[in-house]
Amino acid sequence: MTLAEVLGGATDYLERKGVETPRLDAELILARSLGLSRIELYTQHDRPLSEAERAAARVLVERRGKREPLAYILGDWGFRRLVLATDARALIPRPETEIVVERALALIEGLDAPRVVDVGTGTGAIALAVASEHPGAWVTAVDLSPDALALAAENAARLELELELREGDLLAGLEGPFELVVSNPPYVTGDEIDGLQPEVRDWEPRLALVGDRTPELAADARRVLAPGGALVLEAHAGHAQALAATLEELGYADVCVTPDLAGRDRVVEGRWTR
Ligand SMILES: C[S@@+](CC[C@H](N)C(=O)[O-])C[C@H]1O[C@@H](n2cnc3c(N)ncnc32)[C@H](O)[C@@H]1O
CATH class of the missing domain: 1.10.8 (Helicase, Ruva Protein; domain 3)
Structure with missing residues (x-):
């Protein structure tokens, strides 16, 4: 043949x-x-x-x-300038998350050595992209999943980028101060999961997908943010405006929502100016 x-x-x-x-x-x-x-x-x-x-x-x-995802079969996947190892230990980095990085980089632009924490790092995608595109940054990457952290560590070693990796629940145990708290937290609702494509529903880690603790993360980020520090969150398209309102209620300034490439509300940010 x-x-x-x-x-x-x-x-x-x-x-x-x-x-x-x-x-x-x-x-x-x-x-x-x-x-x-x-x-x-x-x-x-x-x-x-x-x-x-x-x-x-x-x-x-x-x-x-x-219906195993292509990224798991190939074993690697592009994310901004990086090629990341991908397997069933962590979520496959998505194009919309590249916009999270874009906003994060814009908000720390001009700072020589910003301290950054990526909450729920998975493959390390956001943390490693920030480390590679803002070389002065000190990046901490947190995840509740030891498997995801192991994969993030492999990616950091392979790309020769430095990260501090921590197993933990959101920001628990961290004191900061950080100039940037960034996260693509789990935000699929329990009702939605069965309607997702088999590639996502049956293969990607549930812990990476299903969750609704973003408001809690936004509230706790105030404790660790340096004055003037920024919070950047990826959000469920249907919940981004409500999350922006929550950030305003929590006292964040300059709150805004950036759409993804498909025009869906996706990235919510604010500054902690107090
Ligand atoms: C949507 S994935 C994002 C992965 C990666 N940041 C990305 O954008 O490709 C969410 C990640 O958060 C982690 N996670 C879930 N609950 C968490 C918690 N309470 N504390 C820390 N990490 C958590 C999951 O293990 C998963 O790696």
């Missing part, structure tokens, strides 16, 4: 399994499995594949057919 025939077969299989982007996923899996770029899949489309090559690709395609 040629590469083109295997690619066609994998695409049809993934389509039957309900994968949203079967051709793209088949290409990415096959390219990774064969050690080729996606362009090379086309320049070598007549190349016959050996039985060993087909067997190796089949294992990965079958995993995708079970």
Whole structure:
């Protein structure tokens, strides 16, 4: 069988399994499995594949057919300028979270050595992006999940970026002061989880998805923020305006909501000026 025939077969299989982007996923899996770029899949489309090559690709395609997320199968995923190791220990970093980082960086711009804490760090995505894009920053990354912290530690080592990693519940045990508290906390409601795609519902950690403790985090952040420090939170699109109102009630200044690339209210920020 040629590469083109295997690619066609994998695409049809993934389509039957309900994968949203079967051709793209088949290409990415096959390219990774064969050690080729996606362009090379086309320049070598007549190349016959050996039985060993087909067997190796089949294992990965079958995993995708079970709706395991592509990022877990490939084992890495792009986030801003970084490539992060990804597996079932932590949430896959999302494009909307890149906007959280953008706002976080804007709010610490001009500070030489801002102290930053990322609450619920997962793969380390936000913490590592801030560390790499604001080289003076001192970044602490907290998570309740030891598995997620282990993955964040692997990512930090691989990227040669320094983080202080802490196992903990939100900001418990931290004193600050921090110039930035940033978080993409769990915000899926219990009612919503069953309606999510199988890739999310059945594969990503529940602890990373379901939760409603963001107002508590916003309230406690006042304790650890330096005067003038910023709070940046990713929010459920349906709850972002209510969260912004909560920040105002809590006494934050300059509260605003930034939409994601799809135009949904997504990132809520404020400054602690007291
Ligand atoms: C939505 S994920 C975000 C992961 C990563 N920051 C990102 O944006 O890709 C939420 C993370 O918060 C962690 N978490 C959940 N409850 C927590 C708590 N009470 N304290 C600290 N971390 C918590 C989860 O383990 C998970 O890693």
